[in-house]
Amino acid sequence: MLEVGQLRALYGDSQVLHGIDLTISRGQRVAVIGRNGAGKSTLLKSIMGGGPSAHGVLQLDGADLRRLKGFERTRLGLSLVPEDRRIFPHLTVVENLEIARHATARGTTPASPEAMIGFFPMLEALKTRFGNQLSGGQQQLLAVARGLLPMPKLLLLDEPTEGLAPIIVEEMAKSINAICAQHGVALLLSEQNLWFARQCTNSLYVLDTGRIVFSGSWDEFDASPEVRNRHLAL
Ligand SMILES: Nc1ncnc2c1ncn2[C@@H]1O[C@H](COP(=O)(O)OP(=O)(O)OP(=O)(O)O)[C@@H](O)[C@H]1O
Numbered sequence: 001m002l003e004v005g006q007l008r009a010l011y012g013d014s015q016v017l018h019g020i021d022l023t024i025s026r027g028q029r030v031a032v033i034g035r036n037g038a039g040k041s042t043l044l045k046s047i048m049g050g051g052p053s054a055h056g057v058l059q060l061d062g063a064d065l066r067r068l069k070g071f072e073r074t075r076l077g078l079s080l081v082p083e084d085r086r087i088f089p090h091l092t093v094v095e096n097l098e099i100a101r102h103a104t105a106r107g108t109t110p111a112s113p114e115a116m117i118g119f120f121p122m123l124e125a126l127k128t129r130f131g132n133q134l135s136g137g138q139q140q141l142l143a144v145a146r147g148l149l150p151m152p153k154l155l156l157l158d159e160p161t162e163g164l165a166p167i168i169v170e171e172m173a174k175s176i177n178a179i180c181a182q183h184g185v186a187l188l189l190s191e192q193n194l195w196f197a198r199q200c201t202n203s204l205y206v207l208d209t210g211r212i213v214f215s216g217s218w219d220e221f222d223a224s225p226e227v228r229n230r231h232l233a234l
């Protein structure tokens with residue numbers, strides 16, 4: 001489904017990704033982990049478009065993403081929940097969800113806001129609140145729910161747990177797992193929270209200064225403590 005080959009990404013003439021190879025098949029859930037500045041967000045932004053200039057192979061079901069604008073990538077079934085969430089402050093929780101219907105791929109039926117709230121029970125009591133009345137954690141839950149409402153083929157999720165209370169992190173993992181499993185949504189998750197990444201995915205890539213230094217299952221990762229010590233420890 002997603003094919004990334006020898007991907008290089010640059011901001012101006014500063015190169016951040018140095019030849020990334022990565023594939024995701026239908027419904028597969030994969031984490032990208034790495035320190036601050038490793039290039040995780042740059043990888044997600046390169047796939048979604050907007051931001052860095054990307055070179056190399058970038059395909060979704062054979063379509064060359066590099067030729068397509070962001071909204072056209074959305075129509076093919078990509079959805080990005082960016083680092084900065086972008087919740088609309090003057091829309092309610094339900095309205096923030098409603099608006100994501102427009103990001104539904106051709107031939108796909110989006111979920112209703114009610115159905116999404118069913119997956120994220122913490123949002124139930126907040127339905128009529130405005131975006132700017134939500135806590136940071138509530139906004140993050142809403143951003144993830146909004147990213148999933150169109151039932152994308154592939155959800156790109158950028159560090160959704162940053163700064164969240166443990167109870168919200170747990171709820172988010174449960175919700176994401178339930179939706180992805182029921183609807184066959186594939187996931188590319190950028191994370192530094194290893195517990196959460198492990199709950200939500202089956203395999204992982206470790207990124208260090210723009211290069212993939214490990215890929216495998218979580219069991220293989222556990223059997224390679226040197227990866228953790230060398231590329232993830234502060
Ligand atoms: N808009 C930009 N212009 C120039 N350089 C950038 C830009 N955005 C990111 N960078 C640089 O690219 C590198 C990778 O950044 P990126 O945001 O992809 O890392 P990250 O792994 O997502 O980090 P974090 O965990 O802190 O979010 C960093 O050195 C960063 O300074």
Ligand SMILES: [Mg+2]
Nearest residue numbers: 040041083159
């Ligand atoms: Mg980032």
